[in-house]
Amino acid sequence: MGNKSLQKRNLIVEAARDVFFRCGYKGVTMKDIVEACGISRGGLYLYFSNTKELFEAVLEQENKTLTSVLESPAVKEASPGEILLMYLEEQKKDILKKKGNLTAATYEYLFENKLVNADTPIKKRFDENVRALEKLIIDGVNEEWMVCESPAEAAKNIAYAIEGMKVTAQTTEITAKTLDNQIAYIMGTLGMVIKD
Amino acid sequence: MGNKSLQKRNLIVEAARDVFFRCGYKGVTMKDIVEACGISRGGLYLYFSNTKELFEAVLEQENKTLTSVLESPAVKEASPGEILLMYLEEQKKDILKKKGNLTAATYEYLFENKLVNADTPIKKRFDENVRALEKLIIDGVNEEWMVCESPAEAAKNIAYAIEGMKVTAQTTEITAKTLDNQIAYIMGTLGMVIKD
Amino acid sequence: MGNKSLQKRNLIVEAARDVFFRCGYKGVTMKDIVEACGISRGGLYLYFSNTKELFEAVLEQENKTLTSVLESPAVKEASPGEILLMYLEEQKKDILKKKGNLTAATYEYLFENKLVNADTPIKKRFDENVRALEKLIIDGVNEEWMVCESPAEAAKNIAYAIEGMKVTAQTTEITAKTLDNQIAYIMGTLGMVIKD
Amino acid sequence: MGNKSLQKRNLIVEAARDVFFRCGYKGVTMKDIVEACGISRGGLYLYFSNTKELFEAVLEQENKTLTSVLESPAVKEASPGEILLMYLEEQKKDILKKKGNLTAATYEYLFENKLVNADTPIKKRFDENVRALEKLIIDGVNEEWMVCESPAEAAKNIAYAIEGMKVTAQTTEITAKTLDNQIAYIMGTLGMVIKD
DNA sequence: CATGAATGAGAGTTCATTCAT
DNA sequence: GATGAATGAACTCTCATTCAT
Numbered sequence: 001m002g003n004k005s006l007q008k009r010n011l012i013v014e015a016a017r018d019v020f021f022r023c024g025y026k027g028v029t030m031k032d033i034v035e036a037c038g039i040s041r042g043g044l045y046l047y048f049s050n051t052k053e054l055f056e057a058v059l060e061q062e063n064k065t066l067t068s069v070l071e072s073p074a075v076k077e078a079s080p081g082e083i084l085l086m087y088l089e090e091q092k093k094d095i096l097k098k099k100g101n102l103t104a105a106t107y108e109y110l111f112e113n114k115l116v117n118a119d120t121p122i123k124k125r126f127d128e129n130v131r132a133l134e135k136l137i138i139d140g141v142n143e144e145w146m147v148c149e150s151p152a153e154a155a156k157n158i159a160y161a162i163e164g165m166k167v168t169a170q171t172t173e174i175t176a177k178t179l180d181n182q183i184a185y186i187m188g189t190l191g192m193v194i195k196d
Numbered sequence: 197m198g199n200k201s202l203q204k205r206n207l208i209v210e211a212a213r214d215v216f217f218r219c220g221y222k223g224v225t226m227k228d229i230v231e232a233c234g235i236s237r238g239g240l241y242l243y244f245s246n247t248k249e250l251f252e253a254v255l256e257q258e259n260k261t262l263t264s265v266l267e268s269p270a271v272k273e274a275s276p277g278e279i280l281l282m283y284l285e286e287q288k289k290d291i292l293k294k295k296g297n298l299t300a301a302t303y304e305y306l307f308e309n310k311l312v313n314a315d316t317p318i319k320k321r322f323d324e325n326v327r328a329l330e331k332l333i334i335d336g337v338n339e340e341w342m343v344c345e346s347p348a349e350a351a352k353n354i355a356y357a358i359e360g361m362k363v364t365a366q367t368t369e370i371t372a373k374t375l376d377n378q379i380a381y382i383m384g385t386l387g388m389v390i391k392d
Numbered sequence: 393m394g395n396k397s398l399q400k401r402n403l404i405v406e407a408a409r410d411v412f413f414r415c416g417y418k419g420v421t422m423k424d425i426v427e428a429c430g431i432s433r434g435g436l437y438l439y440f441s442n443t444k445e446l447f448e449a450v451l452e453q454e455n456k457t458l459t460s461v462l463e464s465p466a467v468k469e470a471s472p473g474e475i476l477l478m479y480l481e482e483q484k485k486d487i488l489k490k491k492g493n494l495t496a497a498t499y500e501y502l503f504e505n506k507l508v509n510a511d512t513p514i515k516k517r518f519d520e521n522v523r524a525l526e527k528l529i530i531d532g533v534n535e536e537w538m539v540c541e542s543p544a545e546a547a548k549n550i551a552y553a554i555e556g557m558k559v560t561a562q563t564t565e566i567t568a569k570t571l572d573n574q575i576a577y578i579m580g581t582l583g584m585v586i587k588d
Numbered sequence: 589m590g591n592k593s594l595q596k597r598n599l600i601v602e603a604a605r606d607v608f609f610r611c612g613y614k615g616v617t618m619k620d621i622v623e624a625c626g627i628s629r630g631g632l633y634l635y636f637s638n639t640k641e642l643f644e645a646v647l648e649q650e651n652k653t654l655t656s657v658l659e660s661p662a663v664k665e666a667s668p669g670e671i672l673l674m675y676l677e678e679q680k681k682d683i684l685k686k687k688g689n690l691t692a693a694t695y696e697y698l699f700e701n702k703l704v705n706a707d708t709p710i711k712k713r714f715d716e717n718v719r720a721l722e723k724l725i726i727d728g729v730n731e732e733w734m735v736c737e738s739p740a741e742a743a744k745n746i747a748y749a750i751e752g753m754k755v756t757a758q759t760t761e762i763t764a765k766t767l768d769n770q771i772a773y774i775m776g777t778l779g780m781v782i783k784d
Numbered sequence: 785c786a787t788g789a790a791t792g793a794g795a796g797t798t799c800a801t802t803c804a805t
Numbered sequence: 806g807a808t809g810a811a812t813g814a815a816c817t818c819t820c821a822t823t824c825a826t
Contacts, residue, residue, distance in 0.1 A: 170307055629810090
C-alpha cells in the first residue's frame with residue numbers, strides 16, 4: 001500500500017470513527033461509512049471488507065492514540081497515591097464525555113465476537129491497566145502511603161468498578177459528583193484521604 | 197385482551213426470551229422470533245410491533261421472575277454480613293452462567309435507547325440494589341459487624357464492580373476463582389473476613 | 393404449498409422458461425426473471441433461491457411435457473423402421489426450431505454443474521433414449537427389417553450424432569435438407585431405405 | 589505493435605487460456621484474467637477490451653497450434669482406413685482429457701454469439717474436417733477399402749457424432765471403452781473391421 | 785383474531801471501465 | 806506505454822411490514 005493509499009485509509013478510519021461514535025457498532029452499515037467519508041461504494045471495499053474490519057482498525061488506532069497516565073513516564077515524580085488519583089480523574093473525564101467515546105460500540109462489538117480471539121486489544125488493555133494498578137498499590141504499600149492486604153485483588157476491583165461505571169454511564173445519567181464520591185471511596189479503601 | 201390472548205402473548209415472550217439469550221438484541225429480527233414461536237408472521241404483529249417492544253416485554257417478565265436475596269424476606273434471620281455474602285454469591289452464579297443470561301442483549305438494548313427513558317427497569321433494579329446494599333451496610337455497621345465510613349458510596353462501588361464483572365464476563369473468560377477473590381476482597385473492604 | 397401457491401410457482405416457471413429460451417442460462421439474473429413474471433423481488437425468492445433452482449424446475453417441467461415417440465404407446469402399430477423414422481423426424485423438428493429450445497441453456501447449465509450429480513434428468517433422458525433406440529433396432533433386426541451387428545453401439549451412435557446436430561445447430565445454420573440427408577444416411581446404416 | 593508488445597500480448601493470451609480452461613467462458617471476468625497474468629488492470633485493457641476479444645484470441649492461437657492428422661502430410665503413406673482410425677483415436681484422446689480442453693468454454697462462447705459471424709473459426713474447422721473426412725472416404729471407396737454410398741453424409745455423420753461425444757463428455761462421465769466401441773462401430777458402418 | 789403470501793426498500797458485494805500519474 | 810486507485814452500475818438477498826382471505 002502506497003503512501004497515498006495509507007493516507008486514504010487513515011481518512012476512512014477517521015470518518016468511520018465518527019460514525020461508530022454516533023451510532024454504535026451493530027447499527028453501522030458500509031453505506032453509512034461510504035457517505036461519511038465521501039468516497040465511492042467500491043472504493044471503501046478496496047480498503048475494508050466489512051464493518052468488523054473497519055471497527056478493528058478504529059480500535060487499533062484508538063489504542064495507539066490513547067496512552068494512560070499509568071503508562072506515561074512523565075509521572076515518575078509523583079507518589080503512587082497521586083498517580084492513582086490522576087488515573088481515576090482521567091477515567092472520570094472519559095466517562096463523562098459519554099457521546100465522545102467508543103464504549104458502547106466496543107461492547108457491541110465484543111458481544112458479537114465473544115472469545116473468538118481471547119487476545120483482543122481490549123482485554124490486553126484491561127490487563128495492562130490491572131497490572132499497572134497493582135504495581136502502583138504495591139509501591140504505595142511499600143512506601144507506607146497505602147494500606148492493602150491483597151493488591152492484586154484491589155487492582156482488579158478498581159478496574160471492574162471503572163468498567164461498571166463506564167457501561168452504566170452509557171445507559172443512564174451519571175454525574176461528576178457521583179464519580180468524585182466513588183474516587184474518594186476507592187482511595188479510602190486503600191487508606192488514603194483526598195484533600196481538596 | 198382475553199385470557200387466551202394473554203396465553204399466546206406469554207408464549208411469544210417465552211420464545212423471544214430464548215432468541216435474545218442466544219443472539220443478543222440487535223441481531224434479532226422479527227423473522228427470528230416468528231420462527232422461534234411457530235406463529236404466523238402477521239400474528240406476531242398483533243402483539244408486538246418490533247423487537248424493541250418484544251425485548252421490553254422480556255425484560256419486564258424477567259424482572260418479575262428474578263428476586264434478589266436482598267429483597268427476599270426469607271433471609272431475615274441472617275446477619276447483614278451473611279446476607280451480603282449470599283448476595284455476592286448469587287451474583288457470582290449469574291455471572292458464571294454467561295450463555296444463559298441477558299446481560300449482552302440488555303446492554304445492546306440500552307446502548308440503542310440511551311436516556312430516552314430515564315426510568316428503565318434496569319436502572320430501577322440497579323438503584324434498588326444499591327439502596328438495599330446501603331441499608332445492609334448501615335445495619336452491619338450499627339450492629340458492629342462491619343466498618344464503613346460511607347455506606348452509600350460503598351454500596352454504589354459494589355454495584356459498579358459487579359456490573360463491571362458482568363460485562364467483562366460477556367467478553368472474556370472469567371473464572372470462579374477470580375470471582376471468589378473479588379468477593380473476599382469486597383467483604384474485606386467492609387472489615388469482614390470470610391471463613392471457610 | 394397451497395393450490396394457489398402452486399399456481400404461482402407454475403407461472404414463475406413458465407416465465408422463467410421464456411427467459412432461459414431467450415438468454416441461455418448463465419446470462420440470466422434473478423432480476424430478469426422478476427421482470428419477466430411481473431412479481432416482486434422478494435416474491436420470487438419465496439419460491440426459488442437462485443437461477444439454478446429455477447432452471448432445474450424448468451427442466452423438470454420440460455421433461456414432463458416432452459414425451460418422445462419412443463415412449464408413446466400410440467405407435468405400437470408401426471414397424472420398428474417407421475418408429476425410428478418418426479423419432480428422427482421429431483428430433484429434426486426440435487433442432488430446426490433453434491430459438492425455441494433449451495439446448496444452449498441446458499449445456500451452459502451442465503458445464504457449470506459438471507458431474508456434481510451424476511444422475512441429472514438430462515443424462516437420464518439420454519440413457520432412456522439410447523435404451524429405447526437399442527430395443528427398436530433389436531426388434532428391427534429380429535423382424536428382419538434391419539441389419540445391424542451391434543445394436544447397442546448403433547443406438548449410442550445415433551444418440552451422439554443427434555446431440556452433435558443439436559449443439560451445432562445452436563451455433564451455426566443447419567438446414568432441413570442437411571437433416572433430411574442425415575436421417576437418410578442413418579437409416580441407411582441400418583440397411584433401410586427411405587421411400588418418398 | 590512493437591515486438592515487446594507482441595510478447596506481452598502472447599503472455600496475456602497464454603494466461604487467459606488457462607483461465608478459460610478452468611472456468612469456462614461466461615464465468616470469466618476481466619479481473620480473473622488480470623490476476624492470472626499478474627498485469628495491471630489498465631494494462632490488460634490496452635490489449636483487449638473484454639473477455640470476448642480475449643477468448644477469440646485464445647481460439648485463434650489454439651487453432652494455430654492444433655493440427656489434425658487429417659491435415660498432416662506425414663500420414664501420406666497410410667491407407668485411408670488407417671488415417672481415419674488415427675483421426676478417431678486422436679479425437680478420443682481429446683475427449684478423454686475432459687479438464688484440459690476448451691469444449692465447454694467454446695460452446696458457451698458460441699451460444700452467446702449465435703450466428704453473429706457465420707464464419708467463426710470453429711465452423712471453419714468443422715467444415716474442413718468434414719471435407720477431409722469426405723475425401724478420405726471417397727479414396728477409401730475408390731481403393732476398395734471401404735463401402736459407402738454417400739461419402740458426404742457419412743463424413744458429416746461422423747463429425748456430428750464426434751461433436752456429440754465431445755459435449756456429452758463435458759457433462760457426464762464417458763469411458764475409453766465406450767469410445768473404443770464407437771470407433772469400431774463407425775469403422776464398421778464403412779465396411780471396415782478393426783483388428784487388434 | 786389469525787394467516788402467510790406479497791411487497792419493496794435497502795444492505796452487501798463485485799466488476800467493467802476510466803483516468804490521473 | 807503502464808499502473809492501480811477510484812467510480813458507479815448492477816446484482817443478490819433479506820426483512821419489516823402490509824393485507825386479502
